[in-house]
Amino acid sequence: MSLYDDAVLVLKGYEDQEELRQAYLDHLTAHPDGMWKACHAGHITASALVIDPSRDRVLLTLHKKLQMWLQMGGHCEPEDTSLEAAALREATEESGISGLTLLPGGPVRLDRHPIPAPCHWHLDVQYAAVAPPGAVQEISDESLDLRWFAYGEVADVADESVVRLLEATRSRL
Numbered sequence: 148m149s150l151y152d153d154a155v156l157v158l159k160g161y162e163d164q165e166e167l168r169q170a171y172l173d174h175l176t177a178h179p180d181g182m183w184k185a186c187h188a189g190h191i192t193a194s195a196l197v198i199d200p201s202r203d204r205v206l207l208t209l210h211k212k213l214q215m216w217l218q219m220g221g222h223c224e225p226e227d228t229s230l231e232a233a234a235l236r237e238a239t240e241e242s243g244i245s246g247l248t249l250l251p252g253g254p255v256r257l258d259r260h261p262i263p264a265p266c267h268w269h270l271d272v273q274y275a276a277v278a279p280p281g282a283v284q285e286i287s288d289e290s291l292d293l294r295w296f297a298y299g300e301v302a303d304v305a306d307e308s309v310v311r312l313l314e315a316t317r318s319r320l
Contacts, residue, residue, distance in 0.1 A: 151175065151182050153229040154191055157253060157272065167257045171270050181270075184222045189259075189268030193233035194220020195249065195276040196312050197242050199295060202277070202320055205313060206284055207305060208241055209292035216296075216305045218312060220271065221289075230254070234274040242293065243285025247276040256315045258308045275316040 148156075158171050171191070180186045196218040197206040207216040219241035220234065227233040231249055238247050256273045286293045298317065302310050 150223060150227055150229065151179070154182060157230050161254055161257070164257050167259060170259065171257060174270060182223050184266070187265050187267065189266060189270055192220060192222055192269045192271045193230050193237060194218050194271050195234040195238035195274040196316050197238055197244065197247065198275060198277050198316065200278055200280045204295045204297050205301060206242055206278070206293065206295050207309070208290040211289055211291050216309065218273070218309060230272050231274065234272070235276065238276050241287045241289060243287065244278050244282045246279040246282070250275045250277065250319055252319060255319055256312050258312070260308065273312050275319065
């Protein structure tokens with residue numbers, strides 16, 4: 148199965164955010180290249196909010212280009228076999244933590260946000276991942292900082308999209 152086909156199946160099975168979910172599906176129908184960064188009309192991305200094993204903190208990255216505290220995530224790559232695989236790869240690369248486990252049940256949220264030209268939109272499919280006990284994070288080249296935040300601290304450092312992802316993740320837990 149192609150990554151495109153997997154994305155369509157994942158989105159068709161996602162039961163929340165009906166209007167946004169349909170916009171993602173419409174985008175993929177209109178843009179067969181809509182999984183890839185080269186699609187300037189917008190493209191699907193995959194991300195994951197990393198949760199510590201005690202489930203009372205999340206790991207956020209201070210994104211180098213955007214200078215914002217965000218969950219781990221980014222563009223799909225040709226070697227990704229599924230959206231889950233893309234989200235897990237991105238979370239592992241950006242956190243430096245191996246052995247992350249995605250929460251069951253598929254994506255936690257969808258978030259569409261504008262990005263600078265030449266592209267126009269990221270259509271992010273957001274997952275949540277639990278770090279293994281004793282996990283030690285390691286900063287990546289894409290990040291200025293990497294830090295654990297208690298749930299109650301997230302709204303003080305991150306934007307509303309991250310806060311909404313945390314809320315949806317906590318309800319999934």
